[in-house]
Amino acid sequence: MKTLAIIGPGLLGGSIALAARRAGGWRTALWARRAAAVAEIAALGIADAASTDLRGIVAGADLVVLCVPIGAMPALAREIADAISQRTIVTDVGSVKASVVADVGAIFHGRGRFVGSHPMAGSEQTGIGAARAELFDGAACIVTPDAATDAGALAEVRAFWQMLGARVLEVAPAAHDEIVALVSHLPHLLAATLVQTVLAENARAFEFCGPGFCDTTRVAAGPPAMWAEILRTNREAVRKSAEAMIEKLRGIITLLDQDEPMTAFLTAAKTQRDRLRLLK
Amino acid sequence: MKTLAIIGPGLLGGSIALAARRAGGWRTALWARRAAAVAEIAALGIADAASTDLRGIVAGADLVVLCVPIGAMPALAREIADAISQRTIVTDVGSVKASVVADVGAIFHGRGRFVGSHPMAGSEQTGIGAARAELFDGAACIVTPDAATDAGALAEVRAFWQMLGARVLEVAPAAHDEIVALVSHLPHLLAATLVQTVLAENARAFEFCGPGFCDTTRVAAGPPAMWAEILRTNREAVRKSAEAMIEKLRGIITLLDQDEPMTAFLTAAKTQRDRLRLLK
Numbered sequence: 340m341k342t343l344a345i346i347g348p349g350l351l352g353g354s355i356a357l358a359a360r361r362a363g364g365w366r367t368a369l370w371a372r373r374a375a376a377v378a379e380i381a382a383l384g385i386a387d388a389a390s391t392d393l394r395g396i397v398a399g400a401d402l403v404v405l406c407v408p409i410g411a412m413p414a415l416a417r418e419i420a421d422a423i424s425q426r427t428i429v430t431d432v433g434s435v436k437a438s439v440v441a442d443v444g445a446i447f448h449g450r451g452r453f454v455g456s457h458p459m460a461g462s463e464q465t466g467i468g469a470a471r472a473e474l475f476d477g478a479a480c481i482v483t484p485d486a487a488t489d490a491g492a493l494a495e496v497r498a499f500w501q502m503l504g505a506r507v508l509e510v511a512p513a514a515h516d517e518i519v520a521l522v523s524h525l526p527h528l529l530a531a532t533l534v535q536t537v538l539a540e541n542a543r544a545f546e547f548c549g550p551g552f553c554d555t556t557r558v559a560a561g562p563p564a565m566w567a568e569i570l571r572t573n574r575e576a577v578r579k580s581a582e583a584m585i586e587k588l589r590g591i592i593t594l595l596d597q598d599e600p601m602t603a604f605l606t607a608a609k610t611q612r613d614r615l616r617l618l619k
Numbered sequence: 620m621k622t623l624a625i626i627g628p629g630l631l632g633g634s635i636a637l638a639a640r641r642a643g644g645w646r647t648a649l650w651a652r653r654a655a656a657v658a659e660i661a662a663l664g665i666a667d668a669a670s671t672d673l674r675g676i677v678a679g680a681d682l683v684v685l686c687v688p689i690g691a692m693p694a695l696a697r698e699i700a701d702a703i704s705q706r707t708i709v710t711d712v713g714s715v716k717a718s719v720v721a722d723v724g725a726i727f728h729g730r731g732r733f734v735g736s737h738p739m740a741g742s743e744q745t746g747i748g749a750a751r752a753e754l755f756d757g758a759a760c761i762v763t764p765d766a767a768t769d770a771g772a773l774a775e776v777r778a779f780w781q782m783l784g785a786r787v788l789e790v791a792p793a794a795h796d797e798i799v800a801l802v803s804h805l806p807h808l809l810a811a812t813l814v815q816t817v818l819a820e821n822a823r824a825f826e827f828c829g830p831g832f833c834d835t836t837r838v839a840a841g842p843p844a845m846w847a848e849i850l851r852t853n854r855e856a857v858r859k860s861a862e863a864m865i866e867k868l869r870g871i872i873t874l875l876d877q878d879e880p881m882t883a884f885l886t887a888a889k890t891q892r893d894r895l896r897l898l899k
Contacts, residue, residue: 459828460830462830462831463892478829478830479828481827508826517820517821518823518827521821522824522825522827522829522832523831525816526832528868529809529813529868530835530892531888532871533805533806533864534888534895536801536805536860537860538891539867540801540863544802547759547761547798547799549739549740549759549802549803550741550742551806551807552895554835555806555809555837559885559888559891559892561889563882563885563886563889564878564882567881567882570875570881571877571878574875574876578872578875580816583816583819583820584816584868585865585868585869588809589865591811591812592858592862595850595854596851597851598844598847599847601851602843602844605811605839605846605847608812608814609840609841612810612814612840614825615825615828615832615836616833
């Protein structure tokens with residue numbers, strides 16, 4: 340039986356606990372900052388142990404997973420680093436990787452073995468009440484080793500995410516940040532901007548929405564402070580993605596009165612989007 | 620028993636037939652241009668009658684619903700107008716209303732009673748194979764009377780959509796087109812543009828997608844030629860909406876390095892998007 344310490348009782352932390360239990364072979368211990376959250380974890384029976392005592396939760400852990408907002412990671416990492424053994428593997432679920440791997444990775448240097456991770460799962464729902472064992476099934480999980488990453492730790496972190504059901508992909512931290520700016524951070528910004536643009540133009544517009552608008556804007560219901568932090572941390576790549584989107588959109592607007600070029604553009608987009616459906 | 624003639628065997632036409640059967644009290648007759656489509660309708664048992672004979676399908680109908688692309692409506696409307704009685708009510712499901720109400724409505728003037736409709740239902744799926752009786756349950760259906768609209772016909776068309784499960788909203792044709800430019804046509808353009816921007820920036824990006832990107836871009840899988848026609852027909856309102864979106868997005872990009880204003884913006888968007896969830 341290995342011991343898994345999960346730091347942070349949100350949707351991802353709770354789902355990791357449930358998915359590890361489903362896989363078997365792990366004792367799960369979940370840390371939460373607030374006593375009320377610990378009581379909720381106990382009531383829901385999500386982990387084998389739960390506590391507000393960070394050092395107690397990570398003591399003896401084989402694997403520690405940081406499931407807190409990226410801004411909270413360095414301070415928690417410093418506390419954890421003194422309480423784990425050198426063989427302990429540490430990973431995280433942060434949505435931005437270059438800064439996390441540089442800052443948090445350095446804290447564990449020589450005091451554990453850090454590997455950056457980013458499971459592309461979750462939803463606009465938050466909190467441990469939405470946690471489920473199936474969250475990672477078929478989801479991409481990106482691991483982001485750099486020159487300092489221990490090869491054995493990388494292999495174990497890859498195997499861990501596969502055990503939880505994820506497809507593991509591997510890229511360097513900076514490349515990760517450019518890719519998620521495109522497929523996650525820009526779409527979030529667009530969804531929020533679309534909601535606010537539509538209502539600014541017509542206050543009654545929401546009464547007229549169909550399922551298309553609901554899907555297109557779903558991610559805008561995600562937690563604002565967490566997303567503001569993600570967008571700020573990855574601002575250069577997000578800005579570049581948004582500028583590319585604006586430039587492309589400006590070009591497409593000029594095709595509005597031309598059926599053939601617009602059909603060709605929409606056909607190309609549909610062909611790619613259909614390919615995405617097959618990938619999933 | 621009233622007779623319902625449905626012109627066009629797509630997702631909407633098929634779903635109207637199934638929903639009318641569920642409601643009861645209607646004999647359904649479905650027109651398709653191709654004999655193969657008629658055979659499919661018969662095999663699926665979706666309507667009481669199916670034929671490629673347009674005049675035969677509409678003869679004696681109490682209500683005719685045009686479920687073909689907007690560009691195909693005027694020619695079909697001219698054929699139908701000679702074959703129906705003056706008491707027959709005609710409506711449509713076109714996604715743009717000012718031009719349809721003006722052009723198609725005029726064809727029926729004195730030869731039937733036309734009322735424009737736009738059910739905000741459907742999906743990126745197409746074809747009668749995707750038809751289902753529940754498609755309109757809880758969906759908005761916008762009816763768009765103008766000065767020429769017969770009050771009795773309007774009341775009957777409203778009652779028809781309510782019978783199929785829809786929430787009926789009523790606005791003038793031009794106001795409809797401005798609203799759907801915002802809640803439907805702009806989101807479609809954004810979804811297609813996002814797909815193409817992301818792949819142009821990084822050819823491997825789709826491997827890294829999570830459920831957020833899938834939802835944000837789902838509508839881009841819709842039928843390209845139909846959408847090019849919708850966008851062209853409503854191009855002035857779509858252009859205005861897209862310009863407003865670009866301007867808003869330019870402003871939001873300047874907030875990327877500012878946690879508090881960005882959190883405030885995302886909180887406002889989330890509050891509105893949560894309200895949409897409660898409306899549905």
